[in-house]
Amino acid sequence: MEQRKKILLLTTGGTIASLPGGEGLEPQRSDVMERELNQLRTYYDITVRDIICLDSSNIRPEEWQLIATHIFEERKGYDGVVISHGTDTMAYTASAVTFMLPDIDLPVVFTGSQLPLADMLSDGPDNLRTAFAMAASGYPGVFLAFNRKVMLGCRAVKVRASGFSAFASINARDAAQVSTRGLRVDEQVIPKRKGQARLLPEISKNVFLLKLTPGLNPAVFDMLAAMGYKGIVIEAFGLGGVNVLHKGLRGIHRAVEDGISVVVTTQCLYDSADLEVYQVGNKLLELGVIQGRDMTSEAAMTKLMWAIGQGLAPEEIRALFGKNLAGEITV
Secondary structure (H helix, E strand, O other), X not given: OOOOEEEEEEEXXXXXXXXXXXXXXXXXXXXHHHHHHHHHOOOEEEEEEEEEEEOHHHOOHHHHHHHHHHHHHHOXXXXXXXXXXXXXXXXXXXXXXXXXXXXXXXXXXXXXXXXXXXXXXXXXXXXXXXXXXXXXXXXXXXXXXXXXXXXXXXXXXXXXXXXXXXXXXXXXXXXXEEEOXXXXXXXXXXXXXXXXXXXXXXXXXOEEEEEOOOOOOOHHHHHHHHOOOOEEEEEEEOOOEOOOOOOHHHHHHHHHHXXXXXXXXXXXXXXXXXXXXXXXXXXXXXXXXXXXXXOOHHHHHHHHHHHHHOOOOHHHHHHHOOOOOOOOOOO
């Protein structure tokens, strides 16, 4: 009989482990997951650690660091790690952990559910089964499993608030899918390891995500600089359009001159920001703005937070954003 793969489950709360309370659904410890875990133990040797018990709306960069540290320090002796997590900020956590664990040497799979496991119609059991199958696959990396699909953690975005197909892999193929043939892994999507697994959890919270709107007051950039922000991610129009009239560039220029790293992505969910197409984009490049290309806003935000946390200078950060570290960008 084939030996069961050893999987470490780290729980952080979220809808998947919630029960109705006096003020709505409240996250619980892993006790509420036992029925499903007992079924999974038929196939896997499972160890459970409750490390956080939060609605994911309350998960902050400090929790990202805690999750990454637990994964790195407790992974020895296991074939894979599964993290149960609330869906609202799971894409941010999965992206952040991707950068905090460069060249991770085993599968790390985030998952959750839209309905609690206690609900008879919950999508949680199916998502857990997919996550455990990927964790046992032997393919290293940080992933997000949902609705019979597995995505790179740095490419996943929550696209539905209540539908079961809550996450999509943006600008990248799924890393794996479940079909009648089982878990089918797309090996070309799996990031190639370049060295030994490391834990680099330092991260800066001084990064602001700004959605550009017509007529935005450019003084906002001066305000962000005065508040101590070291990085700004701008969700620009289309291919990276920014209002360059009415002093629109002046605030960005001052921010870059002050040593603030400014990354431009697009508000369009699919395709890439390309600042070289239009005059307005080329003006931004001349100022020293960084292209986010086809990164998700979650990946651009967390990569910038992580890069600043590593103590990199603005020029080093610019160079880093031209590199594909874990599948987050198409170079």
